[in-house]
Amino acid sequence: GHHVSSQRMRSRRRELRTRHDITSFAPQFISIYESLTPSEGEKEKQKQLLQSLEKLIIKEWPNAQLHLYGSCANSFGASSCDIDVCLAISDGEIDKSKILLRLAEILQSDNLQDVQALTRARVPIVKLKDPATGISCDICINNILAVVNTKLLRNYSQIDHRLRQLVIIVKHWAKSRGVNDTYQGTLSSYAYVLMCIHFLQLRRPAILPCLQEMQPTYMVTVDGIECAFFDQVQKLQHFGSVNRESIAELLWAFFSYWAYHHDYANDVISVRTGGIISKQSKDWTRRIGNDRHLICIEDPFELSHDLGRVVDKFTIKILREEFERAAEIMQYDPNPSVRLFEPY
Template identity: 25%
Template sequence: MNSASNVKDLLKEIEKLQAVELAKIKFTPACVTELDGFLCNAYVRQCPKPIDYHSRRDLIRIFNVIAKEIYGNNDSSPVVEGYGSFVMDMFNQKSDLDMSINFNHSIRVPRMKMIETLRKFSKKLLKLQRSGHVTGVETILSAKVPIVKVTDRGTGVECDLSVDNRDGIAKSHIIHAVTAIDERFRMLSFLMKSWAQEHNINSSKDRTLNSLSIVSLVAFHLQTCNPPILPPFAALLQEGADLAYVTKVVQTYSNYGKKNQDSLAKLFVTLFVKLALVENYWQKGFCASLYEGSWILKSQGRRSYSISIEDFTNRSENVARAVGIEEQKMIYTCIHNSLNQIKAFLNGQMQGIKLMGLLFGKHSVSTLSIGSTSNINENMQNLPIMQNPLPPPKKRRSGERFEESQTQQPSNRNNFVQGLQGTGPQHVGGVQRETLFNTHTSFVPSYKPPTSIPSVNHSYGPRTIPSPYNMNPVAFEGSYNPSIQSHFVPSQSSLGSIGTSHQQAGAPNIFIADQVHSQLAHVNHNQYRGDHTFYNHRNH
C-alpha cells in the first residue's frame, strides 16, 4: 500500500482536474431541469412490470423443482436461491437472472463438488433444450465462479446458475438494504446499468463491467459527493455483513444525504466526469473503496487491474477484475462519447430526445411533457420506487409464446386484472379473490404511471423498506418464505462472518390462471407440481 501522502497528492490532482472539467459544463437551471425530466422518464420506461418480477420468481421455483428431480426430496437436496440484480431490485428486461444452488451445510462446497453439481444440472437442461423448452445451454467450468448459462424460451430470460454463491447473495441483500438510505442510489444505478447494456459493456463474460461493478461505482460516487449522500460501508458493516444488523443500521442513516440536494441529472453528469478523469489513474493503483467511502491506493502485485473496485465484503477482492485491457479502452470510449453528448445537450447543441436515444436506446425515448415545470410535486410523488410488490410498468421484451397466450386468452387476463382491482368476478382462474387478497395483500395495485416527470429541487430522500425477513414479498416469494424458519449459512470474508438464509423455495403461483410465462413450466413435473405445500413443510 502506498503512503497516505501519495493518496492526498493524487486526490488533490484529481480534484483540480474535476473543477476545471465541471467549469466547462453549463449547468443552467433550465437545461438541468430538462435533462432531469428526460432521465426520470427514461428510468420509468426501463422499470420492470409485475410480470417481469413474476417470471423470474417462477423460474427460481422451477429450478427448485429441477433440483428435486436430480437430488430427490430429502434434506441433502439443495435449494436454488436468487441473487444479483433481481435481489437488489435493480433489474430490467435485459437483465440476467442469477441463481445459486445452495446445500444445507455450513462448510464451503469444494470446487469439484461445484463442478459435479453443475454438470448434473447441465445434463438435465440439455434434455430440456432438445425438447424445446430452453436454449443456449452453456457450461463454463474454468471460470473463478463456475456457472451454467441457459435461456428460458418462454420468457427470454437468460439464467446464470452457480453453486454455493453465499457472498453474492449476501452482497445483493446488503445493496438492497442500502437503497433505503436515498432513492437516488437506485435511480442512478438503474440508469447506469441501462446505459452500459445499451453500449454492450455490461458483461463479465465479455470482460467488461458486471452489474455489481456498475452499482458499486454509483454507490462510490454518492459516497464521494460533497456533501456525501451515502455513508462509507464501514459504518454499516461494523459487526460483519449480517443482513439483519445492516438493515437496522441503515435505518439510522435515513437522513444522511439530505443536505445534498443535487438532482438526478447533476449526479448523472458528475458521475461521468468522475469516471472520465480517473481513466489513467487505475494503473497507478487507484481503487474505489466503498468500505472506506474514498479513493485508496492498492498495490496490485503481479497483476495490474484495468479498473479496481474493492469488494466491500472481502476487501482483498476486486469486483471489476474481469475487465480486460482492450475492454477498458472500449468502456472509456463509451464514457467519453456519452459525456461529450451530454455536454452538447447542456450547451444547447443537441435535442434531449436524441440524447436519450444515444444514451439508452430508442426504446427509452418518451415525449411526455418532458421538461415542463408544472405539477412537479404531484409527478414526483408518482415516481416509481423500484421495490416490490408492484414495480412500475414498462415495455417488456416477450417471447413469442407469451404474445400468443395473450391473444388466445384475453378474457382470462381481463378477469384476472379485474379481480385484482375488485371489479371482476369473485373467482379468478380458480382462485377466490377474497382469498387472494387475504394471502397476497401486497398485490393490490397502488402505482399510477406518471404522465410527466420533470425535475427541479427534488426532495430526494430515504425509502422505507421492510425488515430483512419479509422484504420484497414478490421477489422472494419463490426463493424465500418468511413463514419458514431459516438456518443461517455462515461464510468467511475479511469482514468476518457473512450469513445467508438458506430456505426452501416454492410458493403457490397465483398468476398461473393468467398465463404460463416460462417454457419450463410445461415440463412434466407431476410428482412435485401437484402440491405446492410440499415446499412449505420441509423439515430443516
Template identity: 70%
Template sequence: MSIFESLVPSDEEISKQKQLLATLSRLINKEWPNSKLYLYGSCANSFGFSNSDIDLCLSIDEKEMSKVDIILKLAHILHAGNLRNIQALTRARVPIVKLMDPNTGLSCDICVNNLLAVVNTKLLRDYSQIDKRLRPLAFIVKHWAKSRCVNETYQGTLSSYAYVIMCIHYLQSQRILPCLQEMEPTYYVTVDNNICAYFDQVDKLNGFGAQCKDTLSRLLWGFFRYWAYAHNYTKDVISIRTGRSISKNMKDWTRRIGNDRHLICIEDPFETSHDLGRVVDNRSIWALREEFERAAEILHLDPNPNITLFEPYVPSEAET
C-alpha cells in the same frame, strides 16, 4: 426518468421470476431436502433490466460430491422436470446449468454454493433502498455502457456489477449514501473465509442524503465528470467498503500480476483481493476514459443529451 422506467422489469416479470424459483426449488428439494435456491445478481439486487436472464445459486451441503458432480446431477433432475434447453457447463470458471422454462419463458443459469454473490446481492439491494436516486442513476449508466459497448469484461471493459459499485462510490463521495460496512454491523456472515458484516437496517437511514438536493440529471453529469477528470487512475482504488478511495500501494495493485492489470481499480466489497477492473487493458482503459469524457461533455453542453448520450457506438475503420 422515462428512460429508467422503460428499463425496469414489470410486476408480471418479477412474478414470473418468483414462480420459476418456486418451481425449481420444489424439484430440487425432492432430491436434496436441505438445499436452498437463491436469486442473485441483477435480477435480485434491484438493478436488473427488463427481459434479463435470471441467476440462481444452489446452496447445498453435499460433501460426498464435487461441484461438477452436483452440476451433472442437477441437470439430470431438471431434465426430469420438463425444463428445456438444459446444458451442464462443467468446464466454465464457475460451473453452471443453463435452462429455459417453457411455462414462464424465462432462461436461467444455476450455479452451486456461490454464496458470496448472494451476499453481494443483498448489500446492493440494501443500498438501493436508502436513496431513491441510486437505482435510476445505475440504470442509466448501465444503459449508456451497453449503448457505447463498454460493458463486456471479455473485451476488456467493465461488468454491470462494477458500474453499480462505481455509482454507489460516487454517491458516497457526495454524502448521499453512507458506508454500510463502516457502521456497527447488524448483519454478519462468513463465506469462504471472507467476513461479510455491515449495517443492514436501512429503513433507519431514510433521508440520509436529503441535504443534497441534486437531481438525477445533475448526478449523472457528476458521475461522468468524476470518472473523466477527478478520479486518480494512477494512485486510487475505489472502495465502497471504506466509503472512499484508498491507495493502490496499500493493496499492492501497482503492477501487473498474471492477467490482472489494475489500470482502473474497483475493490469488491467483501472479496477485497478482487479488483473488478482487473480485465481492463492498455487499449480499453483509453476507450473507457474517452467515453467518460464524451458523456460528461454531452451532459454539460448538448441541449438534447438524451439522444446523443445513448447513440450506439460505431467502431472506426481502423478498429474493424
C-alpha cells in the same frame, strides 16, 4: 478557421449549461429509467419460475436451498433480464461438476429448454430457459459470497432511490456503448454498481453512508471471509435527503468524475471504506499475472479482488473515451438523453 470557431462555440456553451440547466433534463432521464424497470408482472413470473425450480431440486437434495442473486435480486435489473440462482448445498465435500450434471439431467426431464451444464467455466453453471415465461436462468452452486454481496447492493438501493436510477441508466449506457462485457475487457454490471455506490458516498452532502463502517447488524462468515455491515436500512430513509441533486446532475457529475477527475494512476475506489484508497496500500501498482489494475475497484468483501482487473491497455482507452464522450454530451448536447444511448 473551423477549429477556432468551434472552440469558441464550446466555451460559450460551457458557460450556458449550469447545474440548473442540466436539471431541466431530469424528467427525460426519469422516463427512460421508468421504461427500463421491470413490471410487477415480470417480477411475478420470476418468482414462479424460482418456485418451480425449488420443487424439482428439493426432491433430489432435501437440504438444499435456492437463492436469487445478481440483478434480479439486487434491484438493479432492467426488464427482461436473466435470473441468477445459487443452489446452496452444505454437505461438506461436494463435487460441483457432478451436481451440475445431475441438475442438468433433472431440468431436462422437466421439459426446460436449452439446458446446458458449463462445468469448466470460471463460475460453473447450468443454463436453462423456461418455455412458459421465456425467462433464461443461470444456476451456480454454493456461490454464497455473491448472495451476500447482492444483499449489500440491495440494502444500499433501499436507502436512496437515486442509486437505483443512476445504476439503471449507467448500465443502459454501458450496454448501448458496448462497455459492459468482461469477456471483451470492459466492466461487469457488478463493477458499475460499485462505481455508482462509491460515487454517491462521496457526494457532499453524502447521498449514501458506508454500511460496512457502521455498527454491524448483519454478520456472516463465507469461505473464511467475515462479511459484516449495518443492514437496518429502514432507519436510514432520510440519510440522503439533505442533498437535493437530481438524477441529471448526478449523471453529469458521475461521467465527468470518470472522464476528468478520477486519478487512474494512484487511486482505488472502495465501497468498503466509503472513500478512495491508494493502489500503493493494496500493492496494486504493477501488473501481476493477468491483473493489470488500470482502473481499480475493490470488491467490498474479497479485498484482494479488483473488479477492474479484466481491463487491459486497449480497453482502458475505450472505456475512458466513452466516459469522456458521455461527459461531453451531458455538458454540451442539446438532447443528452438521446445521444448518450446511441448504439456504438
